Amino acid sequence: MSSHVRTNHLAALMERAACIKEMLQQGVKKPYKDVIDVSWGDPHRAGMKPLTFVRQVLAACLYPQLLDGDNFPVDVKRRAQKLLRWCDGGSVGSYTNAAGIPEIVESVAEFISQRDGVPADPENIWIQPGSQTSLGSILTLLVSSEASPKRGVLVPVPGHSTTSLSVTALGGALVPYFLDEEHGWELRADELRRALASARGACRPVALYVINPGNPTGHIQSRKSMEEVIRFVAENKLFLLADEVYQGSVYDSNSEFVSYKKVLHELGPPLAHTLELASFHSASKGFLGECGLRGGYVELLNMDPDIMPYVQQLFNLVTCTPVTGQIALELMAKPPQPGDPSYPLYKQETEHMKCTLLDNVKRVQQVLKRLPAVSCQPVQGGAFAFPRLHLPLKAIHKAKEAGMQPDMFYRARLLEEAGVFVSPGCEYGQKEGTYHIRFCIMTTADTMEELLRRLSAFHLQFMKDFS
Numbered sequence: 001m002s003s004h005v006r007t008n009h010l011a012a013l014m015e016r017a018a019c020i021k022e023m024l025q026q027g028v029k030k031p032y033k034d035v036i037d038v039s040w041g042d043p044h045r046a047g048m049k050p051l052t053f054v055r056q057v058l059a060a061c062l063y064p065q066l067l068d069g070d071n072f073p074v075d076v077k078r079r080a081q082k083l084l085r086w087c088d089g090g091s092v093g094s095y096t097n098a099a100g101i102p103e104i105v106e107s108v109a110e111f112i113s114q115r116d117g118v119p120a121d122p123e124n125i126w127i128q129p130g131s132q133t134s135l136g137s138i139l140t141l142l143v144s145s146e147a148s149p150k151r152g153v154l155v156p157v158p159g160h161s162t163t164s165l166s167v168t169a170l171g172g173a174l175v176p177y178f179l180d181e182e183h184g185w186e187l188r189a190d191e192l193r194r195a196l197a198s199a200r201g202a203c204r205p206v207a208l209y210v211i212n213p214g215n216p217t218g219h220i221q222s223r224k225s226m227e228e229v230i231r232f233v234a235e236n237k238l239f240l241l242a243d244e245v246y247q248g249s250v251y252d253s254n255s256e257f258v259s260y261k262k263v264l265h266e267l268g269p270p271l272a273h274t275l276e277l278a279s280f281h282s283a284s285k286g287f288l289g290e291c292g293l294r295g296g297y298v299e300l301l302n303m304d305p306d307i308m309p310y311v312q313q314l315f316n317l318v319t320c321t322p323v324t325g326q327i328a329l330e331l332m333a334k335p336p337q338p339g340d341p342s343y344p345l346y347k348q349e350t351e352h353m354k355c356t357l358l359d360n361v362k363r364v365q366q367v368l369k370r371l372p373a374v375s376c377q378p379v380q381g382g383a384f385a386f387p388r389l390h391l392p393l394k395a396i397h398k399a400k401e402a403g404m405q406p407d408m409f410y411r412a413r414l415l416e417e418a419g420v421f422v423s424p425g426c427e428y429g430q431k432e433g434t435y436h437i438r439f440c441i442m443t444t445a446d447t448m449e450e451l452l453r454r455l456s457a458f459h460l461q462f463m464k465d466f467s
């Protein structure tokens with residue numbers, strides 16, 4: 001099925017979900033009272049609450065009159081006053097440097113240095129309106145539509161579809177490498193070699209894109225796997241694009257997030273001083289979940305000095321990142337500390353979120369394990385569960401008759417019959433003959449229970465109808 005037809009189905013289902021929501025609001029009777037929308041990696045859309053500290057500082061920055069009374073704790077006021085001093089004219093309504101407010105870029109550099117134990121140079125960091133914008137900018141550099149042969153980017157399958165769309169929109173070629181579902185969606189070096197060989201004659205591969213922790217897979221790469229990736233990238237003179245936006249979301253006690261920058265540093269020279277790396281992070285994910293504020297950054301390492309002027313030019317195309325997004329990044333980089341008046345509430349809210357997410361992951365695994373014809377690899381991190389559906393032939397035929405991918409068909413019925421809105425695996429790429437759905441696990445415990453209840457009941461009925 002062409003990607004065009006698939007995109008039409010996706011758009012039609014988004015419209016249908018909006019239409020059902022509207023009908024429910026108008027009192028139309030359905031077997032459910034609301035639509036649970038877990039189709040995006042958007043924690044607030046899925047029901048998570050914003051952090052009080054973040055919203056108080058933002059509120060005070062946007063409306064400084066709030067600083068006059070006793071509305072907020074003193075550390076909130078001090079932080080807002082400091083942020084306003086960094087803004088030209090003392091207002092978040094002013095333009096900022098294209099790379100971001102210099103003091104916030106410094107905070108991001110400190111955050112990276114503390115995370116990795118490796119110094120970060122603010123000169124190598126650019127704040128952008130979300131990490132997706134930074135990814136797009138770097139891809140623009142790497143993939144020129146006029147290049148012949150076409151420039152190729154190795155992308156994971158399944159993987160974040162927006163990046164793949166950017167590559168093709170820029171005139172580049174996708175070189176898919178498959179993640180190993182049977183081994184928890186591991187990234188295997190032999191598969192990278194196969195993918196690279198398959199591109200020979202079709203395009204000139206210039207970059208490898210990795211997502212760690214994975215979207216949609218929930219896999220967290222081991223250090224060994226990351227070292228293999230780095231060596232592969234170096235041997236083949238590629239550029240490494242490390243999408244690390246889910247670094248704050250780790251659920252498996254045996255896994256840890258380690259940045260590509262840290263692993264590269266620890267491999268030492270010559271690799272540490274030569275491998276070109278762009279690492280992306282964002283205020284959209286993790287505890288903040290502030291997707292709509294649009295604050296992300298990229299850190300570049302070992303860039304060819306001849307290329308840097310072009311990088312500057314490209315980043316300067318974005319006049320500046322929304323100041324509220326930059327503030328969100330500052331607060332992610334420098335949250336309240338023990339002893340600060342806001343710390344107890346911040347701690348309570350983040351601990352509650354952590355416990356909720358751990359419980360959600362546990363419940364998802366428990367419930368899916370009990371469902372027939374469903375298997376799900378461990379959700380070690382990230383924002384999603386990505387179960388595989390072993391659909392009956394009758395359902396597959398029915399889907400084909402309707403001109404849909406089988407998992408799109410399943411998803412459409414799940415929406416109509418149970419009011420649960422998930423994404424189909426075909427949106428992210430999957431091995432031929434396998435079908436998946438993806439749903440966001442960053443939601444409240446009550447919503448997760450209701451989602452699992454509806455999904456289970458729907459699935460059992462679906463299997464009965466099509467067996």
Ligand SMILES: Cc1ncc(COP(=O)(O)O)c(C=O)c1O
Pocket residue numbers: 041129130131132133160211215243245281282283284291295296
């Ligand atoms: C893997 C991955 N990278 C990047 C992004 C984009 O994030 P941002 O909001 O920072 O643009 C997303 C969003 O869902 C994502 O899943």
